[in-house]
Amino acid sequence: MRKIISSIIIILFVVVVWQGFVFYSHINDPIRQSESEALRFLKENIDIDQIIVSDYYHGTESFHVFQIADQDGEEFIVWVPHSLDKYVVRQKNEGISIDEVKQFIERELNPKQLISIKLGMENSIPLYEIIYKDQQERLSYYFISFKTGTYLKHYHLGM
Incomplete structure (x- = not known):
């Protein structure tokens, strides 16, 4: 009887952890998809050699923010709004670090x-x-x- 109860508890624990992972992954899908679309938009408009950092900002308007490098190794910060209708580029050294x-x-x-x-x-x-x-x-x-x-x-x- 003790083995059966222990087995049920272990199985329930595994199911809860698995469902938690699936839930977390499902919640983040729209942000990942939006990031992919923003990156595709960016690559169509800017010559990018490397993406260093990607982040998501949600203020009065949502932005994907990319830190990128060009072929010369020069680093830029690019803000792409959720609407994908424009982008803003600044050299990294134009701002404070x-x-x-x-x-x-x-x-x-x-x-x-x-x-x-x-x-x-x-x-x-x-x-x-x-x-x-x-x-x-x-x-x-x-x-x-x-x-x-x-x-x-x-x-x-x-x-």
Whole structure:
């Protein structure tokens, strides 16, 4: 009887883990498909030698953000909106680096926990979205300009 109960528990555990994986994969399918479409659009319009990083930003408008390199090794950041009707390209060195953003965070924001740093775009302005937990345990969003690192906006969720 003990072996039967143990076997049932193991089988149930395996089924739950398997279904969790299937569910997670199914949820991410639209984002992966959208990324593929954005990449196809980008390759039709820009000569790309290498894709270094790909990310997804969801603000007032959704963007796929690609860090790419051309054949000369020069790096660019490309923002492609979900609508696939245009794109914005900036040389990587036109803006502040991720290391400069991290220095800014430590110096100015003093987070309890840094959650993420993403490139995005709002109102045609390339930006960094910084998500962190502040000292009061609030989930905080802070936005700075990609080009200069100047403050754009922020808000907190929680108490």
